[in-house]
Amino acid sequence: MAGIAYDVKIGAFQASSHPQRGNGQVRSISCTLTMDGSGGHCYLELIATGASPPQPRPGDATTITLDDGNGGATVFTGEVQENKAAADTAFVVGVDGLTKLARLDVEGAYEQMSAGAIAKELIQKAGATVGTVEDGPKFPSYVLHRGPRALRHVQQLAEQCGFDVYTDGDGKVHFAAPKPGGADHAFTYAEQVLRTGLQQVATAVDGIQVWGEGAASTQGTEKTHWLIKDLASVSGKASMDEAFTVKPASEGKLMREVRDGAMRTGEDAATQARARMALLASRPLRGFVEVLGSPKVKPGDRVKLDAIPTTHPVNALASGKVLRVRTVRHTLNMKTGFVTRMEF
Structure with a gap:
């Protein structure tokens, strides 16, 4: 079995555990990818040498590959956000593709488009790389108001679908539900x-009821814009038992109510309730x-x-x-x- 190895590329700067490869050296590497917060990041400590390798600059493309001796994998792809220097060390902070979404102001209106199609368009507008993007529900109409950045809009779409938003080591942005099956x-x-x-821990929520709006459930899709007094026909619920099994039409003891005007039928509301509970059950x-x-x-x-x-x-x-x-x-x-x- 081979030993631990690494390769780091930051713009024109390159460092590697392999002899004669690269023009610089690295003292420490820390990189994180996450579904939570505003995205992944990396921290690199570079060793200052007499050879004066090219210095990383904000915006430089960054790629980190690690190998445990059983085969390497790219664990981070992004760009430099910040760099600073000390007497014998240079520090580099990198961010992943979700930062591009967090910087982008957007607004727009969509008709008859799925959540995934909207998310994909926002990822592309931000200049990020599209990974796995699942469809989710189809909205008769959906409006993005300026204020929240593109990342928050994508995260809100994910909440409505029971999906997560994150990047992989290659920097691709994923918009997907928890996958079933055995261990990877x-x-x-x-x-x-x-x-x-x-x-x-005891769950704070063991059931969700989603309330939509519109008369599509009783009057047909051409009446989606109608408002009705009784929302029972445009609501759906789901719950979860102690074994983290989702019950599609049950009612939990700790119900949370969600109001979402993008849901125009009872079926859509029930689908969202099940998806939200499935996401909770994945933890x-x-x-x-x-x-x-x-x-x-x-x-x-x-x-x-x-x-x-x-x-x-x-x-x-x-x-x-x-x-x-x-x-x-x-x-x-x-x-x-x-x-x-x-x-x-």
């Missing part, structure tokens, strides 16, 4: 896991797990822990469960080596 990665507890901090545990460097883990991946000692407290929480990664942070430095932190 398995980590043997005693051999690969360094630290755990998992918790199972049976919260917290983090740190493992020996695993560069192929990315947001949206499903992971499990194998061979957890039966007497270990983590066994009661995580044994047999598949956890969906919301945030992944890869760190490589002289102090800790190569570590991957996954947050759920």
Whole structure:
């Protein structure tokens, strides 16, 4: 098995663990991709040398590839947001493609378009790279008001669909629902896991009822613009039991009401309620797990822990469960080596 390796490209600056490759050196690497907040970022500490390699500048394209000895993967693609220098070190802060969406002011009106089609158009307008974009519901009409930036509009569309918004290591922006199925990665507890901090908390919401508007459910799609006094025909609900199973037409004890004028039929409202609950159900545990460097883990991946000692407290929480990664942070430095932190 080969050893740990890295390649970093920032504009004309290049650094690598391979001899004779690159024109600079890196002291530490930390890069994060996440579904939460305003997107991913990286922090790089460069070593000042007598060779005077090209200095990174804001806007420079940034790519980081890491290899744990079992094959490399690109773990971050973005651009420099900030750089600063000390006596013997230069620091570089990079951001991913979601920052382009966070900078863009937009407004517009759409008719008979899906949430995914609107999201895709906004991603392209921002100059970001489109990844997996699922359709979601189709809206008879949908208006974007200036004020919130494009990223907030895309995140709001995702909330209506039960989707998440995030980038992968190649910098592609994804707009997608939690994928079902088994684990993409398995980590043997005693051999690969360094630290755990998992918790199972009582849910603040175990049911959602979505209320729309319009008379389409009773008067036909040509009457979507009509307002009605009784909204029962344009509402839908879903709930979740203690086993995180979504009940499409049930009512929970801790119901949350959502009002969304873009929903014009009871079927659309019920679909949104189920999607929102499915997204909540994709997080049976919260917290983090740190493992020996695993560069192929990315947001949206499903992971499990194998061979957890039966007497270990983590066994009661995580044994047999598949956890969906919301945030992944890869760190490589002289102090800790190569570590991957996954947050759920």
